[in-house]
Amino acid sequence: MAVKQSARARAWVLFDRIVALAAPDEIHSNPWRKGPxxxxxxxxxxxxxxxxxxxxxxxxxxxTSGVPALALDVWLSYELRRAGFDADQAWPRPAHPRILPGAVTELLKDLPKAMRQPLEDRLIRKGSIPGVTSSSASILGKNYLKQVDVIITDWVTGPELLISTKRMDSSYGKNAPNRVEESYGDAKNLRLRHPLAALGFVFGLRSDILQKEPYVADWLFDLLAKLGREDDAYHATCLVLMEYADDAALPDTGEEAPAAGVPEPGPEADAEEDAPASVPVTQVDQYIEQLPKVRVLQDKTPEDLAPSRFLAAMVERVLSATPVNMHTEARRRRKAAQ
Structure with a gap:
């Protein structure tokens, strides 16, 4: 009997295909441009x-499935690859397993094919292997472990980029204060242990807040901007303002995602995650064509919370904190801007 896959596993099938279509043969466009x-x-x-x-x-x-915020994680990781960071450097990776240490990747590359293939098959088959692979990454801050959604790290450098994401599609007045309070605590926790890492926060928000609760929207935008200006908080913050039809809205159960800002289990306690199902590409493409239409409202987003500004700040922070002989492709792409 076939085992029903989780929502995350079903989502990864679509996420991976969308990203593959955006970067055929893993060739990414250069995001850097020259203005006036x-x-x-x-x-x-x-x-x-x-x-x-x-x-x-x-x-x-x-x-509570984690899929809504995961869409932001996938996009941010994809944008980091567009900026020139390697597919195995920016997590989540564009293939299962999503978290795979660079040392393991290099070992696999160095092994003869006869030895490498069985190991790769096992890594793909297993949802997580304690201390090796995982579906999410937890980093020790000053006082507690914190799950970080998008990350660049290596044992040689330590964490170089740490981005946390949140998403809110309803119940704004009820949930927004908690999300902001948690995010500020998380920033201080991470910043105090990893002061050189580029630390960012991305908030996905449905645009109907502008009509339903405009005062909450103004308050939230102001606090998000201030989170990116504090000396001991995030280096940059970002707002993704999403517009979509009511008939496509997610069910509002009144439940929230697992609370942030509390001690989290280490890698050994990470729950296994199903590998994406094997679905014919033509069928996946049909699903993608039928996806509900979403529009990101760039013109309604405050300039200091714009994704363009945020991504530039994150990349430049990583490059400025490392020697010029590291992240050479990211540096080359930035210089090649037209």
Missing amino acids: NDKLFFEPDYATLERLLGVPLHLKAGT
């Missing part, structure tokens, strides 16, 4: 983001 007076700016791939944001709506995957 040759000023550099980062041009995000909003079309891919809007497709990814349609996946949880298509699956009717509620907040």
